[in-house]
Amino acid sequence: MIWDKLVTIFGTFFLVCACISVVIYLIEKINYNRILGKRDAAETGRKKLAIITGASSGLGRDYARFFCEHKKDDVDQLLVIARREERLEELKDSLTIPTTVYPMDMTNEEEMAAFKIYLEEKVQSERIDIAYLINAAGLGFSGYSLELGSEKEVHTGKINCEAQVRMVHIVAPLMGAGGNIIQIASVAAFNPIPNLNVYAASKAFIYTYARGLRGELLPKGINVTTVCPYFIEDTEFIDKAEMDRKKLFLPLKSQHVVEKSMKDTDRGFAVSTPGVIGTLDRIFCGLIPDEVLLYLMKLFA
Numbered sequence: 575m576i577w578d579k580l581v582t583i584f585g586t587f588f589l590v591c592a593c594i595s596v597v598i599y600l601i602e603k604i605n606y607n608r609i610l611g612k613r614d615a616a617e618t619g620r621k622k623l624a625i626i627t628g629a630s631s632g633l634g635r636d637y638a639r640f641f642c643e644h645k646k647d648d649v650d651q652l653l654v655i656a657r658r659e660e661r662l663e664e665l666k667d668s669l670t671i672p673t674t675v676y677p678m679d680m681t682n683e684e685e686m687a688a689f690k691i692y693l694e695e696k697v698q699s700e701r702i703d704i705a706y707l708i709n710a711a712g713l714g715f716s717g718y719s720l721e722l723g724s725e726k727e728v729h730t731g732k733i734n735c736e737a738q739v740r741m742v743h744i745v746a747p748l749m750g751a752g753g754n755i756i757q758i759a760s761v762a763a764f765n766p767i768p769n770l771n772v773y774a775a776s777k778a779f780i781y782t783y784a785r786g787l788r789g790e791l792l793p794k795g796i797n798v799t800t801v802c803p804y805f806i807e808d809t810e811f812i813d814k815a816e817m818d819r820k821k822l823f824l825p826l827k828s829q830h831v832v833e834k835s836m837k838d839t840d841r842g843f844a845v846s847t848p849g850v851i852g853t854l855d856r857i858f859c860g861l862i863p864d865e866v867l868l869y870l871m872k873l874f875a
Contacts, residue, residue, distance in 0.1 A: 602792060603842055609751050609795035620703045621650040625693075625745060627680065627737075628711030630656035633758060633806070635665055636832045637708050642670045644836070649705055655680070655689075656711070680711055680737035681729070690744045697748050707745045708756045709738045714773030727772040734776035739783065746787075751795025754839055757784035759802045761852045764859035765867040777802075788844055797842055801835040804851040826852075 624641055628634035634656065641649050652673040654662050659677035666673045676692070678685045696702060712734045715726050738757065746755065762774035763781035781800055788798035806826045831848045838846035847853045859867065 599842075609793075620701050622648060622705040623651045623653060623697075623702045624649045624706035624708065625653045625655065625704060626706075626708045626710060627655045627741060628709075628758075629654035629665060630658040630661035632710070633828055633831060634708070634710035636828045637710060637756075637836075638665060638669060638673070640829075640832045640836060646671055651702070653693075680741065681732045683740075686737075686740050686744065693744060693748065704745060704749045704753055706754045706756065707741070707749070708758070709741055710756075710758045711737060712758060712776075714770060714776075716769055718769060719771045722772075730772050731776055734773070735779045735783075738780060742787065746791065746796065749796050753796045755784075755787070755791070755796065755798045756835065756839055757781075757787075757798065757800050759784065759800050761802050761804050761847070761855045763802055764855050766864060785844065797839065799835065799839045799843055799846055801831070801838075801846045801848070802852055802856065803831045803835075803848045804855070806831060 624645075626634050626637050629638055634654070638652055638654055641652060649671060652669065652671050653676060654665060654673060655676045655678055656662055657677060657679050659675065662675040662677060666675050676689065678689055680686060697704065713730060714734075715722050715730060719727060742755065746753075749755075757780055759781040760774075760777040762770060763777035765774070767774040781802065784798055784800040788800075791798055804826055806828050826849045834848035835846040845856070847856045862870075
């Protein structure tokens with residue numbers, strides 16, 4: 575009897591929350607479309623630029639290729655950013671959209687300041703609208719925090735958190751209605767993970783930051799989508815983080831993550847969780863106590 579009542583209460587609660595979420599999404603969509611409809615006709619004739627960080631490999635590289643294969647009518651130019659210039663040049667040679675290579679260390683404040691000046695001048699002189707900012711730069715290390723040491727953990731925070739925020743502050747003020755910001759987080763954002771502690775914490779920061787940023791920018795017609803994939807087997811991350819591939823259950827492909835997240839961005843979704851694992855993690859992380867999650871996460875990290 576008591577169990578039946580609890581099921582009824584919680585079931586009704588989640589159903590009501592789901593309905594409220596759908597209503598809010600529809601209201602946001604209507605308001606967003608209304609804002610887009612008010613854009614000056616002269617502005618719509620400007621060149622469209624997509625900026626991609628972390629483009630030398632992995633998701634960043636595949637986002638650049640995606641634009642060439644599926645978005646060439648929506649984007650006129652690409653601006654790809656990473657530390658490894660030779661990798662960016664190789665990528666540029668393989669792309670069919672005019673591409674500018676901008677090698678940069680995003681943790682270097684002077685280089686970021688120089689990029690800010692460069693981008694402002696480019697937008698003004700070339701009459702450009704920034705259609706996309708894809709913040710795909712990031713890194714992580716596997717191991718217990720005290721064994722990894724503060725240098726690695728602080729550096730992870732700088733690139734995964736500080737650099738992402740700085741890039742948003744450079745690009746977002748130059749965006750107009752219709753712009754899109756895609757923040758690459760992770761399913762690790764949904765719960766603490768021993769052995770990937772600072773990585774999970776940094777992605778939790780990006781997730782919360784991006785959700786709040788969406789609330790601030792959506793009334794201006796700028797969409798923010800947070801992408802939270804499960805681990806991706808065909809990028810450099812798993813090997814660089816020194817993770818055990820045998821522990822990963824149903825890892826994703828980079829191309830799938832890119833395609834799914836771009837569809838969700840086009841739909842105006844706040845969060846994209848490509849793959850079954852990411853979706854289930856997102857649903858159940860709020861229902862399962864952290865103590866249980868900590869134990870479960872040890873099995874996969």
